[in-house]
Amino acid sequence: MNTTKRQKQRKVLLMGKSGAGKSSMRSIVFSNYVAKDVRRLGATIDVEHSNIKFMGNLMLNLWDCGGQDGFVENYLTHQRTHVFSSVAVLIFVFDIESREFAADVVSYGSIVRALAENSPGAKVFVLVHKMDLVQSRLRQQLFDERAEYIKQASENFKDTVEFFPTSIWDQSLYKAWTQIIYYLIPNARGIEGLLRELAEVVDARELILYERTTCLMVTHVTRGVETGNPFTDRFERISSILKTHKQSMAKHTGIPAGSSNFAEMQIKTGRFMFFITRLTENTNLAASIPASEQVFNAARVNIMLVRPRFAELDIASKPRPAVQQAFAHSAESGSGLGMGAMDGEDGRGKGKERERGFE
Amino acid sequence: MEDLPDAEVPHTDPVPPRFHTGRLPNSKAGDGKPRLLLMGQRRSGKSSISSVVFHKLPPSETLYLETTTRIKKESMHSFMDFQVWDFPGHLDYFDPAFDVDNIFEEIGALIWVIDAQDEYLEAIMRLNTTILNLQHSYPNINVEVFVHKVDGLSEDYKGDTFRDIIQRVQDELSDHGYENAPVSFYQTSIYDHSIFEAFSKVIQKLIPQLPTLEALLNSLCQTCHIEKAYLFDIMSKIYIATDTSPTDLGSYEICSDYIDVVIDVSEIYGWDRPTEDGDAEAQETGNNDAESLITMERKGNNYLYLREINKYLALICLMGDDSPADKKAVIDYNVGVFQTALKQVFPRAERDVEATEAVE
Ligand SMILES: Nc1nc2c(ncn2[C@@H]2O[C@H](COP(=O)(O)OP(=O)(O)OP(=O)(O)O)[C@@H](O)[C@H]2O)c(=O)[nH]1
Ligand SMILES: Nc1nc2c(ncn2[C@@H]2O[C@H](COP(=O)(O)OP(=O)(O)OP(=O)(O)O)[C@@H](O)[C@H]2O)c(=O)[nH]1
Numbered sequence: 077m078n079t080t081k082r083q084k085q086r087k088v089l090l091m092g093k094s095g096a097g098k099s100s101m102r103s104i105v106f107s108n109y110v111a112k113d114v115r116r117l118g119a120t121i122d123v124e125h126s127n128i129k130f131m132g133n134l135m136l137n138l139w140d141c142g143g144q145d146g147f148v149e150n151y152l153t154h155q156r157t158h159v160f161s162s163v164a165v166l167i168f169v170f171d172i173e174s175r176e177f178a179a180d181v182v183s184y185g186s187i188v189r190a191l192a193e194n195s196p197g198a199k200v201f202v203l204v205h206k207m208d209l210v211q212s213r214l215r216q217q218l219f220d221e222r223a224e225y226i227k228q229a230s231e232n233f234k235d236t237v238e239f240f241p242t243s244i245w246d247q248s249l250y251k252a253w254t255q256i257i258y259y260l261i262p263n264a265r266g267i268e269g270l271l272r273e274l275a276e277v278v279d280a281r282e283l284i285l286y287e288r289t290t291c292l293m294v295t296h297v298t299r300g301v302e303t304g305n306p307f308t309d310r311f312e313r314i315s316s317i318l319k320t321h322k323q324s325m326a327k328h329t330g331i332p333a334g335s336s337n338f339a340e341m342q343i344k345t346g347r348f349m350f351f352i353t354r355l356t357e358n359t360n361l362a363a364s365i366p367a368s369e370q371v372f373n374a375a376r377v378n379i380m381l382v383r384p385r386f387a388e389l390d391i392a393s394k395p396r397p398a399v400q401q402a403f404a405h406s407a408e409s410g411s412g413l414g415m416g417a418m419d420g421e422d423g424r425g426k427g428k429e430r431e432r433g434f435e
Numbered sequence: 436m437e438d439l440p441d442a443e444v445p446h447t448d449p450v451p452p453r454f455h456t457g458r459l460p461n462s463k464a465g466d467g468k469p470r471l472l473l474m475g476q477r478r479s480g481k482s483s484i485s486s487v488v489f490h491k492l493p494p495s496e497t498l499y500l501e502t503t504t505r506i507k508k509e510s511m512h513s514f515m516d517f518q519v520w521d522f523p524g525h526l527d528y529f530d531p532a533f534d535v536d537n538i539f540e541e542i543g544a545l546i547w548v549i550d551a552q553d554e555y556l557e558a559i560m561r562l563n564t565t566i567l568n569l570q571h572s573y574p575n576i577n578v579e580v581f582v583h584k585v586d587g588l589s590e591d592y593k594g595d596t597f598r599d600i601i602q603r604v605q606d607e608l609s610d611h612g613y614e615n616a617p618v619s620f621y622q623t624s625i626y627d628h629s630i631f632e633a634f635s636k637v638i639q640k641l642i643p644q645l646p647t648l649e650a651l652l653n654s655l656c657q658t659c660h661i662e663k664a665y666l667f668d669i670m671s672k673i674y675i676a677t678d679t680s681p682t683d684l685g686s687y688e689i690c691s692d693y694i695d696v697v698i699d700v701s702e703i704y705g706w707d708r709p710t711e712d713g714d715a716e717a718q719e720t721g722n723n724d725a726e727s728l729i730t731m732e733r734k735g736n737n738y739l740y741l742r743e744i745n746k747y748l749a750l751i752c753l754m755g756d757d758s759p760a761d762k763k764a765v766i767d768y769n770v771g772v773f774q775t776a777l778k779q780v781f782p783r784a785e786r787d788v789e790a791t792e793a794v795e
């Protein structure tokens with residue numbers, strides 16, 4: 077197989093009515109805009125293409141399609157095959173405040189039809205956006221109603237389409253985009269397997285892998301009691317925390333947000349210890365571990381040692397030998413699992429590794 | 436850090452900050468809690484300010500706040516207790532039907548909120564009447580004027596409006612011979628950090644120990660090559676003191692954002708876990724005062740440092756460029772010294788902690 081350097085190009089269409097908030101989302105998630113800044117964005121003329129390198133071998137080929145009627149007409153006619161062929165994902169954005177919801181759904185209908193014709197295997201994500209403009213107690217119901225209605229108009233994608241309520245003003249944006257990205261990452265299971273083994277070795281309660289530029293979660297592993305953590309939205313919350321912090325550092329240091337990364341952030345309390353550090357060129361690793369200096373120091377060392385393994389995974393997607401070999405300090409017998417054969421359910425509630433020889 | 440001034444002897448500052456009263460009112464009927472009154476026109480943003488600063492309401496959610504119909508009194512329990520009274524905008528605050536004495540007697544500060552995006556002449560008229568009334572019977576009350584909602588204004592217009600408002604108030608005061616009345620002005624918005632900065636300055640004037648705190652922080656900064664150090668009230672993100680080097684909104688912002696990071700992560704992972712086998716271990720080695728450190732990739736050195744000082748306060752330091760990562764031990768040590776000194780300045784906070792621990 078000639079997989080080593082080949083990049084996986086994945087075409088992603090971002091569509092929806094003009095003013096729905098497509099470019100706003102794109103600039104916040106991928107270009108380090110803060111929510112306040114998006115008011116300055118003008119309407120998108122035709123299609124704005126961007127190539128976003130994400131986790132090594134995944135290249136997002138994002139088509140931000142201006143939503144004014146004339147452009148949409150054009151996508152559906154003259155440019156029909158050009159726009160709708162070889163699409164991996166369609167992200168369709170509805171503005172919750174739109175006064176012409178029915179008309180929006182009709183337009184959505186013609187777009188999914190064009191998609192079904194040209195890229196029948198594509199996946200559709202529908203974002204019901206600007207939810208902040210709805211009073212919080214009404215949000216869920218309104219979202220459910222809209223989602224149901226849109227689902228009925230989803231033609232061939234009716235059974236697979238996924239819905240998310242979003243707003244640029246809270247972490248819901250990250251929640252939705254995390255799911256979209258997860259769907260696109262070619263070797264997510266492999267990364268997860270490696271992460272799970274790492275978690276066992278360092279005795280972490282939780283490990284979360286974040287993409288560095290977007291701060292979106294790639295995947296996570298949760299062990300033992302931590303599976304009972306009541307904050308189920310914590311992954312996107314941390315995304316949003318990291319992003320905000322990055323912007324805040326950029327603002328203060330004058331270093332552009334794209335490169336104002338921290339090398340490491342540590343938080344230690346009586347109940348847990350947490351650190352987040354660079355893992356590979358494109359990823360940061362967040363670790364939540366028991367409140368013990370010893371475990372903390374050992375975890376940092378082990379993570380440093382395992383970097384090359386993840387770096388390989390970052391570039392290529394072929395199976396790798398088990399991670400165990402990479403740990404100098406681990407006495408745990410390797411289970412010999414190859415990358416392709418990780419068991420997702422394994423490793424819960426063990427937490428009995430304290431005899432291991434950390435230094 | 437040998438050269439720390441003795442914390443028990445309040446450091447006497449040659450130039451006391453203007454209007455710093457350091458007065459903790461505690462008259463007969465008093466509960467000893469300084470009161471902050473929020474007054475101003477209807478819809479000027481009083482309830483929004485109180486909700487955003489003290490209840491962490493996201494600013495965009497203030498759109499749904501209803502108009503206030505009766506005085507809303509809230510107690511804030513922190514490093515020092517104070518009350519926030521949110522007034523309805525349409526009230527005549529000197530209506531004899533009110534117990535004027537009861538309202539004004541113990542206040543720490545009167546915060547007058549003016550909507551800078553709206554016509555403000557009437558607001559100023561009412562403000563002037565209020566100040567003149569107060570000057571008559573309660574001349575020591577700090578009047579803090581928040582020129583509010585400046586987020587929607589262009590830089591030029593913002594500056595012009597601010598100057599115009601100050602001018603109009605000061606003219607009126609000097610016409611009545613009160614040019615030295617303790618009135619200060621701030622430009623604020625709930626959509627950025629300015630409202631927290633303004634509140635910080637308002638509250639600092641009510642802390643008698645401020646000069647001591649500043650001296651302690653100065654000395655810490657000097658010993659550890661710290662560029663800027665803030666002592667934050669964790670809950671409200673108001674800073675109650677900083678070293679006396681020049682402050683800019685930027686360094687306040689980054690420290691304030693940093694507190695958020697630490698608070699949020701602590702909330703997420705500090706939940707009550709059912710007893711697990713790792714617990715015994717945790718109790719042995721875990722440190723109880725939260726601490727945090729950020730190292731920057733570009734600079735390659737320590738950048739931000741946070742240490743929980745007691746139940747209410749956290750110290751946050753922006754490190755200087757010449758502060759290498761391996762100096763952390765020195766910083767830890769000196770922060771420990773600072774913490775001990777602070778215990779003497781705020782013995783109350785410590786007692787509180789002990790009391791709650793005993794209950795647990
Ligand atoms: N309240 C609210 N406003 C939003 C949100 N997202 C975007 N907006 C606003 O929506 C407006 C339009 O956003 P754009 O991102 O330019 O819209 P677009 O979908 O790219 O429009 P076209 O390029 O014309 O197709 C901007 O002024 C944003 O401020 C949101 O989550 N909540
Ligand atoms: N742009 C902007 N709007 C603000 C700001 N602060 C408050 N508002 C808005 O001002 C409106 C009125 O706010 P309230 O807090 O209810 O005003 P209030 O002074 O308590 O009004 P009353 O209770 O009627 O006296 C709300 O819609 C807020 O969203 C601000 O800093 N900037």
Ligand SMILES: [Mg+2]
Pocket residue numbers: 098099100118119120140142143
């Ligand atoms: Mg656009």
Ligand SMILES: [Mg+2]
Pocket residue numbers: 481482483501502503521522523524
């Ligand atoms: Mg009100």
